[in-house]
Amino acid sequence: NVGGALPGVGSVGVYGGMRTTNAVFAEDEDGLPDNWLPHGSERHGFEPGQSSVSVVFASGVANIKRRATGPIEPEDEALESLHRTAGFLRAPSMHYLNGYEDGTPGILMMTRVAAMQMAKAGWDKEKIQNFLWENSRIPHEEIMQSGCFRWIRADPSKTVRDSETMEMWPITSRAENLIILVAGGAHPTNSYWLQGYCPYVAGQEISVPGDFDRLLKESERDIGCGAEVCLI
16 A cells, blocks of 8 residues: 555545555566567666656456466467457456547556566567457447447547447557556466556656665565565
């Protein structure tokens, strides 16, 4: 919890979703596959290795079982996992309209193990973004049945309003709006989807204290387990 944003105390919202509680995590830059840019470089144009922070608003989270079971070729596992992931994104959430043009529909977080497996199977970030963008589209019939068209028609953005008549409605105006991050421990099973409510992805370069390494060691001593098993 950051800044005292306590559900029922810091706000009067009926649920304590991601808008009233906060997730702070570090990108695993050391675990990025070759030719995968870190988020700060890809989204904000910062130099690789430059410490930076991004702020994204999310309306909820979902855990996705990415790994397959049973005998399967790596290429098939990668493709099946992306189809499952697209199913989570293919939701009639009108939160997507906030940031439809320049924000983000959400963050797909995967571990270094999953990212490396995807890369070895021929998937880079751009290819993943394009696949999810195409396969998370919602049929026009569902947009009408669910009443989503009412929100689309009422949106101040012309781009959003013009999207109403599309046969397959995309959850964002372009594939590169989708954020893909490598973070978390070294485990292959799960991915994490943070659904966006985000008109703008804010980014800022930051600096760290000269004794930052010492502070990290002290935090590991005080709140970590101090063992390699914690990497899992």
